[in-house]
Amino acid sequence: MTADSGGASQVAIVLGTRPEIIKFAPVIKACDRRGVDCLLVHTGQHYSEDLDQVFFDQLELPTPDYNLEVGSRSHGEQTGRMLEGIEDVLDEHAPDVVLVQGDTNSTLAGALAASKSNVDVGHVEAGLRSFDRDMPEEVNRVVTDHIADYLFPPTEETRSHLERESVAGEIVTTGNTIVDSLYEYRDLAAEKSDVLSDLGLQEDDFYLLTAHRAENVDDRESFARLLEGVSRFAAQTGREVVYPIHPRAQSRLDEFDLTLPEEIRTVEPLDFLDFLRLESAAALAFTDSGGVQEETCILGTPCVTLRYSTERPETAYVGANCLAGLDPDDVVEAGSTMLGKDADWDVPFGDGRAAERILDTLAAGVEPDAAEVSP
Incomplete structure (x- = not known):
């Protein structure tokens, strides 16, 4: 045009x-x-x-x-x-x-x-x-x-x-268009980003967490259950969880006086290339973000969604994603289902x-x- x-x-x-x-x-x-x-x-x-x-x-x-x-x-x-x-x-x-x-x-x-x-x-x-x-x-x-x-x-x-x-x-x-972006930038992220070494992480030896939705972090009980489920799974499988924390979520942690489990490490919000590198390298992603559901599906990283519904059901249809909700037992079960899953699914986007x-x-x-x- x-x-x-x-x-x-x-x-x-x-x-x-x-x-x-x-x-x-x-x-x-x-x-x-x-x-x-x-x-x-x-x-x-x-x-x-x-x-x-x-x-x-x-x-x-x-x-x-x-x-x-x-x-x-x-x-x-x-x-x-x-x-x-x-x-x-x-x-x-x-x-x-x-x-x-x-x-x-x-x-x-x-x-x-x-x-x-x-x-x-x-x-x-x-x-x-x-x-x-x-x-x-x-x-x-x-x-x-x-x-x-x-x-x-x-x-x-x-x-x-x-x-x-x-x-x-x-x-x-x-x-x-997220496919357009990830196809263009994923190799650059692997080449240019030092986030793994900066955070002392090894590829496929950590979990990624993103949680910022109002229904999850603005309610103390919901936020606490989300963190409990993810930390319990991390403790059972012997891996650390890295949580680039959104300012909204950090303010709620402080307001609710919630103590993070030792398995979860918060880091400052990350730039695009660093976050893309973490998504690519994580063994598993836990998220309440629709965008992360898409991105991990495209990148071949198994995903557990900490919600009861999703507007990206295609990720579940192809086997890249599992809806867990917030119940800690369900989060642990979903993590066990997805961990180690072969990324042989077709990208639906x-x-x-x-x-x-x-x-x-x-x-x-x-x-x-x-x-x-x-x-």
């Missing part, structure tokens, strides 16, 4: 969190290769440089044209401030399409602002469903899908959700060309079927 190709001449990308930066990186670079004017709007939803600017630097992405610096607030206040700021940007620039990704408050605000400004909306990673409306992310992704003019589901499963809901926009199955398919679709304008390729 180019500025005079008959498709969109200016694409605005709204993002605000680490996963959005990583998953939009291939799209931003594809715009650059094709000469498409890409207006980058950062909401500032992640307000720590450890979780933010370092990812732009390592992924060699341009500095955002706008940073709204919204920061951490209640869901309503945060989304409202984003909506106001994004609307101002769109009024000034009038792009042809706004792209949002995933299910964050930045995603919802970008889609709402574009819709109210009569700008087309494209939703990257559309159609994911946990079927748990208690999750704020589930509401965000459902609303965004029903606003969007272009929907880019990563798999046929996610496409089927959209078709059942009779969304109004055009649907094009593209694969997931595409072939690493999702960004190209997205831009092909936008170039085709209202003719997305011509751009569609099964991932």
